[in-house]
Amino acid sequence: MATKVVATAFGGPEVLSVVQADVPEPGPGEVVIAVKAAGINPFDHKVVAGATGAAPERLPLPVGLEVAGMVTAVGPDATGPAGPVTVGDEVVAQPVTGGYADTVVVPAGVVVPKPPAVDWPVAGSILMVGGTAEHALQVADAKAGETLLVHGAAGSVGQIAVQLAVRDGVRVIGTAGTSNHELLRSYGAIPVTYGPGLADRVRAIAPDGVDAAIDTVGTDEAVDTSLELVTDHRRIVSIAAFGRADSGIVLISGDDPETHVRANAWRRLLPAAADGSLKVVVTRTYPLVEAAEALQFVRDGHAGGKVVLVP
Ligand SMILES: NC(=O)c1ccc[n+]([C@@H]2O[C@H](COP(=O)([O-])OP(=O)(O)OC[C@H]3O[C@@H](n4cnc5c(N)ncnc54)[C@H](OP(=O)(O)O)[C@@H]3O)[C@@H](O)[C@H]2O)c1
Numbered sequence: 001m002a003t004k005v006v007a008t009a010f011g012g013p014e015v016l017s018v019v020q021a022d023v024p025e026p027g028p029g030e031v032v033i034a035v036k037a038a039g040i041n042p043f044d045h046k047v048v049a050g051a052t053g054a055a056p057e058r059l060p061l062p063v064g065l066e067v068a069g070m071v072t073a074v075g076p077d078a079t080g081p082a083g084p085v086t087v088g089d090e091v092v093a094q095p096v097t098g099g100y101a102d103t104v105v106v107p108a109g110v111v112v113p114k115p116p117a118v119d120w121p122v123a124g125s126i127l128m129v130g131g132t133a134e135h136a137l138q139v140a141d142a143k144a145g146e147t148l149l150v151h152g153a154a155g156s157v158g159q160i161a162v163q164l165a166v167r168d169g170v171r172v173i174g175t176a177g178t179s180n181h182e183l184l185r186s187y188g189a190i191p192v193t194y195g196p197g198l199a200d201r202v203r204a205i206a207p208d209g210v211d212a213a214i215d216t217v218g219t220d221e222a223v224d225t226s227l228e229l230v231t232d233h234r235r236i237v238s239i240a241a242f243g244r245a246d247s248g249i250v251l252i253s254g255d256d257p258e259t260h261v262r263a264n265a266w267r268r269l270l271p272a273a274a275d276g277s278l279k280v281v282v283t284r285t286y287p288l289v290e291a292a293e294a295l296q297f298v299r300d301g302h303a304g305g306k307v308v309l310v311p
Pocket of ligand 1: 154
């Protein structure tokens with residue numbers, strides 16, 4: 001039997017239940033993966049809460065967007081972006097449906113090889129946030145020598161956006177709670193505490209102005225500070241302020257038609273994680289049976305990095 005975690009109602013993390021199911025059989029173009037790590041994302045608690053649809057016929061609702069694991073079975077024509085997928089391959093798959101499980105069946109089109117040097121928790125949690133960070137950086141278009149403001153810089157998306165921008169010679173100012181300032185300094189960013197007076201604190205650090213901003217938080221403070229400091233509002237990109245669509249900033253999501261940058265992000269992110277040039281902080285791992293506690297920790301909003309289920 002396979003074990004998986006499903007939402008049995010729409011609500012808080014407490015609606016998650018561990019259930020048994022038949023081990024899935026792969027159909028044409030499908031791959032079965034024995035999951036070693038399943039990344040948790042804030043989007044998961046929004047889905048469980050019914051934010052993407054709360055029709056009762058969707059229940060029980062599978063949860064989880066990304067996994068890493070070992071291929072245990074393949075259907076006919078199981079070819080991924082890197083070539084044919086075979087039994088025994090160590091792989092990463094994203095996006096998937098129902099990643100909170102010890103066994104998943106996924107389309108081969110989302111299955112890519114896991115570099116041996118990338119450990120399972122990192123492999124199972126890097127692509128969703130990393131692809132989002134790459135997408136946000138592409139839209140913000142910050143170039144070497146420019147100044148980029150990242151809101152929520154110590155979050156999972158923020159940490160990757162900071163590291164990639166610093167690598168490209170961008171001067172990065174990142175908002176975070178004080179306990180995360182040292183981490184941001186270690187990435188080469190200039191930390192600044194969020195909260196009242198943020199715009200003045202950023203101005204003091206960047207008297208010549210801010211060229212672009214990435215908001216991973218979605219608060220009015222993040223959006224309004226960006227609007228105040230960045231002249232070209234089309235270089236303010238948010239992944240979370242969907243209530244501020246009328247402000248002139250650019251909102252991005254995985255549903256955007258131009259998201260090939262996300263689909264191809266594995267080609268850059270996995271080698272960078274393997275050679276150590278990109279750090280992914282995994283702050284906690286939980287067994288599958290503690291998925292509700294894990295999702296609650298992510299929902300609280302200060303995980304400081306990735307939270308991963310290890311079935
Ligand atoms: N649109 C998309 O394509 C897309 C894709 C991925 C994620 N998202 C969304 O983006 C958001 C961030 O995702 P994530 O995975 O990076 O989350 P995360 O790892 O949980 O990070 C959240 C960060 O927000 C910071 N924060 C909390 N309250 C804040 C405040 N009032 N002001 C400034 N910063 C604050 C926290 O910083 P401190 O710990 O330093 O306080 C924390 O580091 C989520 O809402 C997620 O659903 C959207």
